[in-house]
Every structure is written in structure tokens, then in C-alpha cells.
Amino acid sequence: MAPENSKESGENDFRRIVTIWIVVSVVLDLLYWFLVGPHVPPGRMTSSAKANQLDFNVLFVIALPVMVGVWEWLAYAGLRWNVKRKDAPESVGGPSAAGNKRTEFWWITVTSVVVLFLAVYGTIELYAGNGSGGGEGPNPILQPAGAVKAEAAALAGTGSWSPNTNAVLPVQVIAQQWKFTYRYPTFGGFESPYLILPANTQIEFNVTSLDVIHSFWAYQLEVKADANPMVDNVAFTKTEQLGSFEVRCSELCGIWHGAMFNSGKVVSESAFMTWATSTEAANAANTKNLPPFAWTYVPDANGAAGGYYPDGGVTPYSPVEIYGSKQPS
């Protein structure tokens, strides 16, 4: 940063700034990496949580020196070079103070290299993490082995999942005002009000909505995918640890958006199998009343809030059958 005309005192200042910067940056980076990094939310429950925690930490370790550098510069300049200091040098103008080609060149080069590194690194992580737990739309280009097959089988009603087979487990997330429910196509398409997942399993979330846009955010699983009506938004993650997790809606979906949350559990594969088969049997009568399993369902345009004109039933309701309307009276 030193302009060419800097006097000896200026060079001393510059050297001091750089020294402090390197020492503080290294110390803070090490402290962060070893003390804070491993505890960065949302933990390490799934493959995407683990990968994204690493990603966050890498970004942070790069960001810290940048922040330290700029703040240190501001603080040093603010304290050292001001009118209150008797020994502060007089401001010197002229062309040499109005720019410095070498400084500009290095500034642009270094920022460009850092930025390009971040973009490349982020892309690699995105690909390696099969989309990193983010919603990839109906035709995910990044997906784990076996997902295509599992998806086709689920729709045909021939899908199956059993413990210790490394099979992909598709789970449909149905968002509506204002709750999440979950359908398990490999277990007869039953619908559950809470999300139970087997450990050490590649999960495929098929997120859809019955009314407005919601966002399925399974916090500890590090999965986030918007739920759009008429759209099957797919996200992948692999469960790695047992435990419970929170699901919250992270896209404003109306009055009770703030109350749209529920929870779930990652259990062992055999426990999951037991739960799924028994729930499938217990729910069989109800499941019959649901529409056949599909990636999306015709949304209820009138929504839970009552529709365009909540006028006590004068307005004709949706012309098509709405989700779950076949409930026995």
C-alpha cells in the first residue's frame, strides 16, 4: 500500500502494519480453526452438514485476515495519522498521493485470485456434496448413485428399502399452510406428521407444496429446499449420526409462518425399519384416502387462509379434487 514517495517513517508504519496484520491473522485463524470451527452450527449430523461446516470454516479462515487487515488499517490510520497527534506527518498531496500503479495492480491481482479460488472451491464442494443439501429442482444434475433408480421405483410403486443395503431412501416433504408432513413412497406411501430417518442412509427429499412457497429447512440435517406448488424440488443428504433435529419453514408463507415447525429423528436402520413397517400397517386405512403417490399434487389455490374471497362458501371451491379431500366423513 505504500505510495512510492513514502519517507522512512512511512515505510516503518507500513512494516509495522504488515507485521501486526500477519501475527494477528495467524493467531486468530488458528484459534478459530481449532476452537470455534468444530462447533460451528449446524453440527455434523449428515454428510451435507459436515461438508458445509468445513466450507464455512474455510471461508472464515480466508475472511478473517481480510477483516483484520482492513480494520487494522482503519484503526492505525485513525489513531496514528490525525490532527490530535503532534508527531503526525502533514498530509502530502500531488500525483504520488493520488494513485500508485503497483499498489493498484497488486490489490486487483490478490482480490481476483482470492475470489476465483472461492468460486472454484465452492463449485467443487457443491459437486462433491451432491448439491450440498440444497434444493436442486425436479431434475437434479448432482445426485448420488442409485437415486435415479430409487426415484423411478418410488413413482411406479415398486420401490423398496431395507437396512444395510445402501439403497437411497426417497422421502416426500409436503408443505402446506402451516405444517410439514412426510410421505414414504417405499412404504406404501403413508403420510407421517413427523420425519423419521434411518442412520447411514442416503436420503432423497422430494419437496413440494400444496399452496404457497414454503422452504423445508431441516436445520441439523443441513437441508434446505423451497417447496413450490406443482414442483418437485429434490435435495440429497446422507445421515451420519443419530439424534433429533428441528424442521422450520424458512420462506415467509403467511400469517402462521412463525409457527410452522416440527421435529424429527435419525434412528438406527433397524429401528427405522420397525417404525416404518408398523406405521405403514397402522395407517393403511388412511393412506387409501390419500391421492396416489405423485411428485406433485394439484395445489389448493384457496389455501388454508380461505382463498381469494373468504365469503362463507359463495365462491366455488377449486374445480379439482384437493389433497386429502377424500377423507371419510
Added chain:
Amino acid sequence: MTTTAAGPSDVKEAPPGAGAEDARRTTGHGWLSQHAGTAVVGGFLGYILGHWLGNVIGSAYPYIANSGQNSLAVLLALLFMVVGWLLGIGALNYPLLKLVGREAAPEVEHVGWSKYFRYNLDHKVVGIQYVVAVLMFFFTGGLLAMAIRTELLNPTTHVFSADTYIKIVSEHGTIMMMMASSVVVGPLGNYFVPLMIGARRMAYPRIEAFSMWTFCAGYFAIFSALFFGGFPTGWTGYAPLQTQAGPGMVSYLFGFAVISVGMMTAGFNLAVTIINYRAPGMTWSRVPVFVWSMIATAALLTLASPVLLAAGLFGLLDKTAQTAFYVAEHGGSSYLWENLFWFFGHPEVYIMALPGFGIVGEIIPVFTRKPLFAYRIAAAGMIGVALLSFFVWQHHIFQSGINPDMRPLFMLTTELISIPTGFIFLVGMGTLYKAKIRYEVPMLFCMAVYFNFLIGGISGVFLSDVPVNVTVHGGFFVLSHFHYTIMGGLIFAFFAGLYFWLPKMTGRTMNKKLGLWHFWTMFVFFNLTFFPMFIIGLLGQPRRVFTYARDLQTLNDFSSISAFCLGASFLIFVANLMWSQFIAPQKAPSNPWDSLGLEWQTATPIPPYNFERIPVIMTDPYHYSEVGAPALADFGDGAPVHASSSVASSTDPDQ
């Protein structure tokens, strides 16, 4: 003054004399002429007429009649209200008369206080009107923010109902975004761009006044939502929630449409002025850096706002004429709104950042007594940010399920923006190097902009990274991020600008002691309010919720209490404004900061046409502390104003 819109001959027109007196007699003056009062009456009558018409039409449909949910009546009421408002203030006199082939009388000059309540074409009057208008927006939005933080004091006990809370959140976001899009362009852009480029007026004085009164109409439109049941969508207005919402949504869609017209016209006017009205010698390499930021912003305003207007009109049609632009089950798409909105929305983000960069670039050299470091880099940075801002909008919808294979591209373009943004930091840091800094209030605000915007910018890099975005999108992390950029960057810069330029605008100095109190409370409590929100977000709290995890109460309470203190800091500003401008005004010298900017070389108060003769510009305005600095400009009186007032130098121009 007898400003008319067309022809270079007008520019040479002498300041008003007897002609203006005649005009006053013929076109009316005083209470019976057109002013803000008649505008209110016009707006009110228009509202009644529109509402009546909407109900007449609606009565043919049994499910609309008497439902209290007649969106059409609301739309027509607001539409006629805006037209009535513009008719009442006199904005349409000239174009309507021209339309029917009659020669319109020129607008009259009004003197004294009354001119601030009229359709005035003087850019200096419009600038002051804009200051009042944006402060009105800002304090309304700020009060709503206090309400939000009150609700979030407790994770379960509710001060407001869920319904009221979401209305407050939505109004807060929308009002603040509308305010921020014009907060610098309107007041400081209109006021100082002509002065900085050596022009006697804006290119289109009528359009300039039109944008101001439209901006006010937008405020009434968005505020009216509260009377129609509010709207539940936040400032992003996502469909299909938008389609499902009640008639308050019309206020949002129509309000944004009105505001976008104001933005477009303001931007267009600024761009034309800067390109065509620069004084002789004001080459692109001598244009003040604030003007560079204004032309970059003007380009964004002109090119991005039409998309918002179109998107809003589609939404209004969906709500009133039962079209299905955004309704998936009838062939529309919820992604259409997301794309249109963010195609506008991302350039909008830089509409709210670039003016701040311009202000700090303009102020720091004055208080460091050094030339702006790497001037060309500063200009290139702003143009670079403006260009790139059109290529990043999908980073707002990374997890929405659209075009997943485009995500690496949008990650790259978003991160590329940090390169030109970094230029602004290079410029600031280079200017501070070995400078004798004077800590006046504007300078402190500028230092704070760098401090805050660094946090805002760096957290933006986390958001741009798709894997990390999974955690931080849609939560308090992103909320904190954009408050750091918009409030920590733009609003701090706006206050820097106000403290810096108010002595020129009003001829009265702001009180330094109160200014320091305002600065330190605002800076400290801003950071104490918003920094914890990064942590709250990482710990899993989504945006716009009224319940949250019990563990997060301590952090939320800390943030809320800081927010109340932050709110109180603005009371200090208001007190300072009242005290210094009205109660105990202190006359400001014509150049209190000893700046070299062209705007400071005029007398205070600035004469009606700014410059008696158009100055000839001889160099850029940053030759501080330079021995032998070239003369700044020739004002035509034979004595070039010298660039460096503190250093003895020769009078040779550098050309």
C-alpha cells in the same frame, strides 16, 4: 423562477425579475393556487371516486360485492388517488395543456417557505423536499422496526397477534426498501449533481419534480396497506402467497409500481444531466466521484425499475382481473415473480450501495487533506458493480429449485462483485494513508461505513457460496447481512452526507456535540443490534418469525434492547436537526470544511441558477495539500478559483 423545460436558450435566461411578478399575478399565488394542500384534496377526491367505481364494477360479482375484499376497488382508489394527488400539486398542468395543443404557462417562482410545499422545479428545492420525504419514510419504517424487536423480546409471549406481526414486518421491509432506493439519489443527487458538474439546473426540471411527488404518492400507497388489512408477504411479495393475500397486497404491488416510476424518472433525469450538462472542461476524468456513483446508480434505476413495474402490473392483474401470471395450476409460475422481482431486486441492492460509496469517496479527501487515492479505480469500481449487478439475481433463489446447473455461474458472478467493491476499500484506505485526519462528524460516519460495510460485504461472500448458503439463506444471517450493507453502508453514508452538505443546503451548521453523540450512539448500537443476529441466524432462527427457540432469547433480547437504543439515537439526530436548523440556527460559512468541490465554491445561499456564468473546469477537485496545484475552475470573472487554499502555488492551469 420561470424555469421552462426545453431549449438551451432557457439556460441563459436571466434570473427572475419583473417577468416573474407578472407570472405570479396570472397563474395565482397564495392559498388559492396549487400546493400540497390541494394535492391532498385531489388525492382524497380521487380515492373516493376510484373506490366508488371499483365497488360499482364489483357489485356485478356476488362473491366480491360486500365481501370487504374488493381488490379492484382498492386498486382504482389508489390509482385515482395518485392521479388526483399529481393533478392537485400541479404536476400535470404542463403536459396536459401541451397535450390539448395549448401553450402552457411556465411555473411560477414562489418565495419563502411556501415553495417547499409546491411543485417547484428548482433542483435545490426538490432536494430539500426529498430530504423531508425520505426522513418521513425512514422514521415510519424505523418505528415499525421497534415494534418487530418488541415482539421478539420473548419467544412465546406475544405483544402482537401473528397477523399484526406479519403486517408490521412486511410494511417495515417494503417502506425501508422504497426509502433506501431514493435516500441519496433524491435529496443529495438532485441537489448536488448540477452543482458538482457546473450546471445551472437538472436536464428535466419537471421530471425531477415529478419524481419527487411520485415518490411521496408511493409512500401513501404503501402505507394504505395498513387500512386494507396489510399484506403478509414481506417486501419480497412472493406469489402465490401474493395471489392468496387480501386487498392490502394491492397497496404493495401498486405502491411499488408508483415508486418504480419515480425511480425510473429520477434515474433517467440524473443520467441525462450528467452526460449532457457537464460544464466545459468537466471531462470524465474530472467528474467528482460522487457524480460517478450517481451515474452508475442512475443506470441501474433506469434499467432495473421497469422490470419491477411490469412485475407489479402482472401481480395487479392476477389480483383484480383473475389472470394467472403467477398461479401454477392455471399455467402461470411462482418462479416468474421470483425471477422478475430479483432481476430488479439485485440491481436495487446496488442502487442502495453505490451512492454510499460515492459519498465516502467525496468526503474522505476533504478531512484527510489528501487527493482521492486511485480515482480511476473508484470510478471503474462503481461501473463494474453496476454492470455485474444484472448478472447475479439468481443467488437469491439458490435453494428454490430453479436451474440447479446455473448455480456455479451465479456463485462466480456474485463473488466477482467483491473485486470492484474491493476497489472502494482500496480507494478509502489509500486516501487515509499518512493523512492528517480531522475528525468531524461526517468523517466519523465515513469511517463507520468502511467498518460496517466490510462486515456486510464479507458476510455476503458466505451467502454467495452455494453450500454455505444452505445454512444461512432465509435466516437471521442474511437479515443481518443486508442490514449491515444497507443501513451500515448506505444510511451511515447518508448521514455523513447530511452532516457534510446541510450547511450548504440550508446555510446553517449542524451542532457538532450533538452530532458526535448521534454518531457514537448510532454506531455502537447499530453493531450491538445487528452483530448478534449473525449468530442468531447461524443457530437456526428463520426470518420473519414471531416464535423462536427458547435458547435464543438472551441473544434476541440483547439485540432488541440495542435496537431500542439505536432508535433513540435518531432522536438525537432529530433534536440536532431541530436545534441547529430552526431553534438556534448558526450561520454556516460558505465553505465550512474547506473543501475543493465545485459545489462549495458557490455563495451560501446558492443563487437561483447556481452559477452566474457556467464555469470552465480546469482540473479534478481533489488537489489537496499539493504544492503548485492547478486552478480548479474559471468562474468567468477573471480570477480562477484556486485548487489549493492552504498551499501557496502558481496559477497555471494543468492544461
